[in-house]
Amino acid sequence: ALGTALPNLKYFSEACTAAFKIFEMIHRVPEINSEDMTGEVLEKVSGEIEIRSVEFIYPSRPDTVILSDFSLIIPSGKTVALVGSSGSGKSTVISLIERFYNPLRGEILLDGMNIQNLQIKWLRTQIGLVSQEPALFATSIYENLLFGKEDATMDDVLNAAKASNAHDFISQLPDGYHTQVGERGVQMSGGQKQRIAIARAILKHPPILLLDEATSALDAESEKIVQEALDKASMGRTTVVVAHRLSTVRNADIIAVVQSGGVIETGRHEEFIHKPNGTYAALAQLQQVSSKNEQTPTNSISMSITQASITPANILTAKSSRHGSQGGSERSSQSRRIFPEQENPDEEENNKTEIAKKRSIPSFRRLLALNAPEWKHTVLGCMGAIGYGALQPAYAFTLGSMISVLFLKDEDEMKQKVKVYCAIFVCLSMWSFMVSFLQHYNFAAMGELLTRRIRLMLLRNILTLEIGWFDRDENSSGALCSKLGTDANMVRSLVADRLSLLTEAVSAVGIACILSLFIAWRLALVVIAMQPLIITCYYTRNVLLRNISKKSIKAQEQGCQVAAESVVNHRTITALCSQDRILRLFDSTQEGPHKEINRESWYAGLGLATSQALTILNWAMDFWYGGKLIHQGIITSEDLLKTLFVLIRSGRIIADAGSMTSDLTKSADAVDSVFTILDKNTLICPDDPKGIKPQILEGNVDMEKVDFAYPARPNIIIFQNFCLRVKAGSSMALVGQSGCGKSTIIGLIERFYDPQKGRVNIDGKDIRSFNLRTLRQHIALVGQEPTLFVGSIREIIAYGKEDATEAEVIEAAKAANAHEFISCLKDGYYTNTGERGMQMSGGQKQRIAIARAIIKNPSILLLDEATSALDSQSEKVVQEALDRVMVGRTTVIVAHRLTTIQNSDCIVVIEKGRIIERGSHSQLLSKGDGGAYYSLVTLQQQNHLPSP
Template identity: 40%
Template sequence: MEKMNGLDGKTNIQEAAALKRRVKAKKIPNMIGDADDHLEKKGGGGDHHQNTKSVPFLKLFSFADSSDIFLMIVGTIGAIGNGLGLPLSTILFGQMISALQVDKDVVRVTSEICLKTLYLAAGIGAAGFLQVACWMVTGARQAARIRGVYLKTILRQDVAFFDKETNTGEVVGRMSGDTVLIQDAMGEKVGKFLQLVSTFIGGFVVAFLKGWLLTLLLLASVPLIVTSGGLMYIAISKTASRGQDAYTNAANAVEQTISSIRTVASFTGEKQAVNNYKKFLLTTYKSGVQEGFVSGLGFGLVTFVIYCCYAMAVWFGAKMVLHKGYTGGDVLNVMMSLLTGSASLGQASPCMSAFVAGKVAAYKMFETIERKPKIDAYDTKGKILDDVRGDIELRDVFFSYPTRPDLQIFSGFCLSIQSGTTAALVGQSGSGKSTVISLIERFYDPQAGKVLIDGINLKDLQLNWIRGKIGLVSQEPVLFACSIRDNIAYGKDGATTEEIRVAAELANAAKLIDALPQGLETTVGAHGTQLSGGQKQRIAIARAILKDPRILLLDEATSALDVESERIVQEALDRIMVNQTTLIVAHRLSTVRNADMIAVIHRGKIVERGSHLELIKNLDGAYSQLIRLQEVNKESGEDVDGKSIYEIPVESFGRPISPGQCKRISSQKSLSWESSTNDSSHHSFSIAEYTSTSKGPSREKVPAESEEKFPLVSIWRLAHLNKPEIPIILLGVIAAIISGMLLPILGILLTRVIHSFYEKPADLIKDTAFWSKMFLILGVVSFLAIPARAYFLSVAGCKLIERIRLMCFDKLVRMEVGWFDEQEHSSGFLGVKLSADAAATRSLVGDALGQILQVIASVVAGLIIAFITSWKLAFIVLSLIPLIGINEYLQVRYMKGFSADSKMIYEEASQVANDAVGSIRTVASFCAEDKVMHLYSRKCEGPRKAGIRQGLITGIGFGTSFVMLFLVYATSFYAGARFIEAEKATFSDVFLVFFALTFAATGVSQTSSMGPDTSKAKDAATSIFAILDQQSKIDPLDESGMTLDYLKGDIEFCNLSFKYPCRSDVQIFRDLNLAIHSSKTVALVGESGSGKSTFISLLQRFYDPDSGYVTLDGIEIQKFQVKWLRQQMGLVSQEPVLFNDTIRANIAYGKEGNAIESEIKAVAELANAHSFISALPEVKINK
């Protein structure tokens, strides 16, 4: 493991959340465990090694049922039939050439061949439908089943699994991302692979039948085509993957900044955020350019090899016609069959890549699915008692957390709680209080010793049943992203409205619920962000009350409540604790005075136990020290919640506190602002301010008609952003025009070659030699033009994306905090705009211009050639060209794959999984696994049906496309035969018109289908400019405004009235006045949602008041420079936010990242954080 300074230890998103709590409570042992976990992740690289493992291909189909097996068999038959269709069509094409060239009864013979073509088209169309529909439907069905099984397996795992082996992001990522790869690997790509293999085999069979000698000679070129095609797709897939990975860091930077916008604003970290984002964008830009170049080089190489094969085939074909009795049709038949077969094998590379990706993605998922947890939530074994008395005993327990097996929490720990009594655990943070609760809930099993309920080992009881008898309320309440009713109902299956209301009354939550616009139906938002901390806690308590448990576990259950709410809730808890066994973990000693037994825990040992009255008699005891310390803190005006009592050095337990110690501790002043909001973009609902008229229909924002509409932006405005790249774009445009002319020119060459095969021997040798050289020249031109177009236009396009993203992000960090309160301005929505929308705009300018010009060049060249040759025939073929375009579009769209769409349609279901896994302890405690699975299945029902419907529709489209293609061929050649018979056109004219127009149409359709959807791009551009056109009401980067050389710190709120912008119907302040003198400590108290945190938000200028004003040293704060104003303040919230960076960087953030080592060390000591940072593995803070 690499050595690392404790300050450099990083925290990921989940670890940051844990670290927030531990910094607040100083739980050093757990902190070390988390830090060590991260060190292992950073230094070990184990995940990378795991990702190279894969499952056998057939194992992907482990969850197929009989219907899926039937679909796969039918789909396989369809794929083989579809694959053989193209080689068979080359036979008819060869016959058509001979008929048009030599047959006198040209119309009759051509009619017969055209009829065979239509029969073949019908067969291929039906086979194509079966292939696509069956494989897409079975892929969607099996992937959905894997998602469900995986989530069910995840929910049954023990908590240790989430501590050591996975996290919410990984689970949701696998369900939304990896299952897409698995579905791709066992769905449509299997059908496509079987089709291409069939085409390869069929092509070679036909080629050998029509001309075995020429086939053997041309076989030398096949490996080149297959290899170049394979290398192209592999290189493209790898560079595309690197590009996605490159933007991941940038996307994380956006998510961190927006979701923590209050912290960023308070610490004036906007410029840091922009510079950090810019650094990540540079990497993304380089990856994008590399991807464009590799893609162009790959396509150029494949095109060059194919043209070289044409040259070789023409050269040897002439020899076969002269010496081996081949006809021109035979030569063309062999050429087309071999090229079709070999090209199909090259096209199989994306399928192979998909198979590999699917097998690798399945490895971790299947490994988890097969994992047997030590503590299985679905295990039905174990005893079920007729009644639970509630006796609890921990007997000689030895325990260490799985993440830190070397750090012993308990060594021979013993605790006994009699049924119907209330026990309280107090002691320093990290001493093991919450571990006792985790063991009783059986989140973990002790390494030795026993946990007994009613004298029976907890391991011998049925897990679901015993958890159903235990109610848990944690320090940080977990609410799900659903209504208040559903959140409370988690406590009991089938709970009635009356039962829910009674539970809310007992938890002192009824008034707050009735005051909300939609009452019980009010959605609390992700993780309950629409409620304040105290409101969330009361809902969580109501949920536990509804469960009516025999054993009640309260882990800091009232810590987030104001004093009055705590008193009322405590009374409610006291009422329901009658005849129940209750275990309380508390910091506020006032909440445990009435406990029957209080145990003081120190370093995993109970150092003192007894009732409150018994314990305070021992003046030198640990409990008495805590009581006196808390009283000292109260008298000195410190944090009255008592959290600072645990700052006492651990060595002082068991001996009296000296007056000097009291004095020293009380001098460590801290102002604790109780904040009811965190750094999410939503503020809390207010309770008292809701008027009676607010009851009834919802007045929440978000009606569709009220959404802001933005006019479509001008393409020229977007193009203006690409202005610096004009010279690069011009070079790309020239290369694009040349590329666009390649296919129509290929049509001319093929026509001349066909004509040459029916010439006299002398002319045949001379002309075929000339046309062979032309094919080589065309190949060289394509090898130069295609990569050049891709490279130059990728540079322009990637620069545009980089510029747009940076401009948008710079605009976002300038917006006032209130702007982020809107749901459509959340980190998720804005992240999509910077990620997907910015990328989509590329299809409107820059490299899109090259695509358009390439199309125009193809069309113009094709039309000129066709109309000069035979304008009448050109009109007929031109009328059928749209069918060719539709066919090519569907073919390329299918090659790109439809499975990626499932990632979007499963988003809502993924949110259910995200909530459940992120709150796994709550789910386990309330035995809610089946409820989560039922909700997940319900959310998946729509996407599952949509996937099946999509498969059927796609199958119809895919099958129909073949019918249309062959219909165009048949109609064109029949019309050509008529023209030849009437002597209005020659054989060469017919093929020249046909090739010129069909190849031009192919170029158009392929280019348009590969480019992003233009309509979507326009919407994306509109969305982007909607952000850029926003004007910030409070711009933190605005340099205007006054600054002071010296600030005293007098604060005054004068006649202040205020409503939150997104809750304009709720009056927070009305004509409020408050004066705070400099150097004074002022505390704001009141019920949750009363507006305490709003004071801080107004003082920091997160918002401006509707009327009245706030002054600092007698000057209205609106007159100050925003950045300077915020730099004069230091904010610590109830739920502190740490960034996914080192501890050093998080501390240095308080000085815009410019703090030196000595400063960081000094503030760490002042914050009493030095000790736990120094305790991190292999670390010294001054290193």
């Protein structure tokens, strides 16, 4: 028993190492414990907040002071707006009020009580937060809203959705409030995600409301309606608004201008406007100039237009006869992306083929082929396994011989032979040490190298797959991380452990059978005849365990997805006090498979118990038959002992192999999962050797009669017979309601997707004829939500150009208005941005992303809300930089803010996936009240121009 247990000690060692890290995290007592139920609870919250002489630095950047002697009083029931440049500390104030962090010095008071003395969970239930980048979870819209208030009724949910202008588009979806939003809300447009997040905050009915750029992702019409809803929601509540657009804060009771971590001005909008030398007045003047630039020379759009004349209803009425409603545009277009798909025959056949591949486990020979570079380790490991396998029957034979010696009548002969056999045992122990070391070291080294290679191959293939593949639920980030982490390691277990065990078992059983047949062939045949029955029991157990393993892997992937989302969105979860809800979601992913696993585990246990019982019954029959042969004088007692010990020892090896069937089953399923990805051929190959590799592009873009639907929603048409032409060196702006298809055009030009019909041409050639990697080197994209990788700012900017010099990086940063704030950081360009750029403000992240695009020096520039996160001053400077960069380049701009596109050569208005207007800014405005673009500009001017 000890000999059987000792080899398994390595698993205890591995478990202890893993458990140390796990328990270290479990037992860690956080400085701010969300589950700490101590602290006071106020009977009534009036909502007065006082920030008194606060100094703050982020723990990850202890040398950079964010707030210094920051003081501000936020009266109860009033709206206080924080304005200032990106990185000035506005969002940090929000985080401190939410108590995501504690200040280094100073204090924050709620109704005169230091918030550090209040029960933290209760405190956060009194606060509603809507952030700049809305966080949605991979569940239904209804479930997402319930994160705001778990016991909310359906009427509460409907009222909150209506107040945030979300009810209409939700109602148009086939599953309504039960529509799945996808991972991180990927099935929703930016504006739709933001409105759901606002509804979630409104549902909470908090006495304190924190709005951090809550309307930044909305188009003009939606922004106006949502802003009105927020204004209503703010009534009677203490509201803190962080905003770059002064139009969203001009009605605030108090406006605080934040600069360099302190408050430099406080007052009302009307007071600031009459201080020409004030910082706020300068910001207002800057935005006023931008807005005035939208007006026609004849002032056909006057700020004297009455509120009634530009209501959404009137705008829609003016256009309904020709174009239908803008709201309908958004709903129908977005519905196309969310409606459940019905599989077409081709895709269904492809799915069946993929399922067939998944069910066909890769051959062991193919797995060994992956280990070809480690052939030396493989050969040496197999030699060790053969040697260790041969040791087992040799040891059993020696043991049987020695026991028979103990029955000798001659004591001298007995002593002499005992000494000989003891010497043999010593030799066997030395042999065991050498071959065991040779076996386990080489197979372990081989396995680790294989794991590394598998992970690299997996990641390489994942990165080449088309974007549509990632839209599927089974290919979520959590599931893919599980494959890279756990499944790749399981492949090592299958190859290294299986090959080691197989070689050892074949060696031991083969030698044992030959030796036992030589000693007593009659008895040996009886013993050997029973082995197939035992092996059948193990095989049955293996089949049952395989079914269990598949369910376990599926549950693990779903659980990983929930865990991954909870980590990524931990701020939102913390603000909503939804830790318990997330734990229930995580537990629910395990519940279904858990019941099935329990049922099948009974059968698996029965198979193992039967095999163990048959083994013992086999011994009983062997001793009975052996005794009969001795009685008949056919064999001696020494022959009986030698034969049984040799075969029983080999039977133990079979039993050990059987006990590993559960691990091997899990490994086999992991291999199945891994090779499904490795064998997946991308529909959009980035490295087609036959593709055209252009050295330079003119930049002509032409979409010819394009039909397109997202692969995950094949029956929901986005474009039908869509045509668009962008001349080389010109700029084209795409405007329209959220979800009308603007960003889809960007995706088609980048060839994230291929159209079902029609062509996308660049310089007169079908985009599918290019080598995609080379083509994308001439295209730069700046998205609405900037994606920064973990690393230094310099590394992130240099992603745009691999061989970028220090001077080029700095020049690009200057052009994007990023150099100044980067230089103020302690480590400058070598400052780590954190995961997903968490150490940077929204505006800072966007400027770094713009610098990354500028350094690429592209022929085609794609800007998808590239300046949406910037304050007015930064937006002006960055827009000027982009205007300079756009000269001589083909530029496609997607924007809600019309100030960013008024200088474009051509503006295209899109509705319901079709072009309804096109022309220059002045040409479209000249159409007057009947024009869609005119209506958008009119509405946006009313929203954005600060009142004098």
